Amino acid sequence: MSTAYSRAPRSYEKGKKSFEFDAGIYAHESVKQALLRAQHGKCAFCESKFAHISYGDVEHFRPKAGWRQEEDEPLSRPGYYWLAYEWANLFLACTLCNQQFKKNLFPLQTPSRRTRSHKEDVTEEDPLLLDPAVDNPEAFISFREEVPYAVDGNARGETTIRTLGLRREALAEQRRRHLSHVEALRQLIELRTPEASKARKLLQRMQQDSGEYAAMTRAFLR
Numbered sequence: 001m002s003t004a005y006s007r008a009p010r011s012y013e014k015g016k017k018s019f020e021f022d023a024g025i026y027a028h029e030s031v032k033q034a035l036l037r038a039q040h041g042k043c044a045f046c047e048s049k050f051a052h053i054s055y056g057d058v059e060h061f062r063p064k065a066g067w068r069q070e071e072d073e074p075l076s077r078p079g080y081y082w083l084a085y086e087w088a089n090l091f092l093a094c095t096l097c098n099q100q101f102k103k104n105l106f107p108l109q110t111p112s113r114r115t116r117s118h119k120e121d122v123t124e125e126d127p128l129l130l131d132p133a134v135d136n137p138e139a140f141i142s143f144r145e146e147v148p149y150a151v152d153g154n155a156r157g158e159t160t161i162r163t164l165g166l167r168r169e170a171l172a173e174q175r176r177r178h179l180s181h182v183e184a185l186r187q188l189i190e191l192r193t194p195e196a197s198k199a200r201k202l203l204q205r206m207q208q209d210s211g212e213y214a215a216m217t218r219a220f221l222r
């Protein structure tokens with residue numbers, strides 16, 4: 001791909017030529033299974049466990065075929081074609097986070113620093129979306145009950161919440177349900193019931209990275 005692009009960069013930028021990507025490689029069952037294991041069966045963005053009802057999407061953090069800085073902009077090509085099969089650029093996401101919200105969006109704080117081809121270095125970019133493999137999301141996003149907010153109003157946290165639709169009602173409903181269980185367990189402990197030690201173990205497990213909505217659970221119990 002790099003050679004093809006180097007031969008005719010303008011054609012790829014104008015969309016006269018485009019790359020074909022092989023989903024049989026980047027979304028191969030073995031890739032999905034490895035991502036599922038690495039992500040504890042959770043969507044990389046909303047922390048929902050979806051594997052029991054959906055395959056999920058192998059999502060490219062930096063969009064492979066074209067990107068948008070803003071939702072209402074036309075697609076800019078050719079995208080981050082050279083990262084289409086890069087492990088560090090692949091995540092498993094629920095179909096809602098990927099298809100309804102993130103899509104081809106990849107906003108940068110400084111759009112002029114956008115990497116346009118394999119000849120440039122993506123580490124020069126300052127992405128507004130949090131990279132699940134690089135950033136610690138809890139430094140940027142916290143929760144009031146089930147509602148996510150950007151810590152100290154930081155731009156990356158806010159953009160990630162907005163772009164990924166992390167305040168969507170259906171997700172909030174699941175999160176509320178989850179917190180009601182957390183709250184019930186906490187009461188079992190506070191009231192020193194015979195079940196307290198079992199409840200404590202369960203709460204500990206729910207706060208580990210493998211737990212669904214662990215970031216919210218940790219914030220709630222802090």
Ligand SMILES: [Zn+2]
Pocket residue numbers: 043044045046047048093094095096097098
């Ligand atoms: Zn999701």
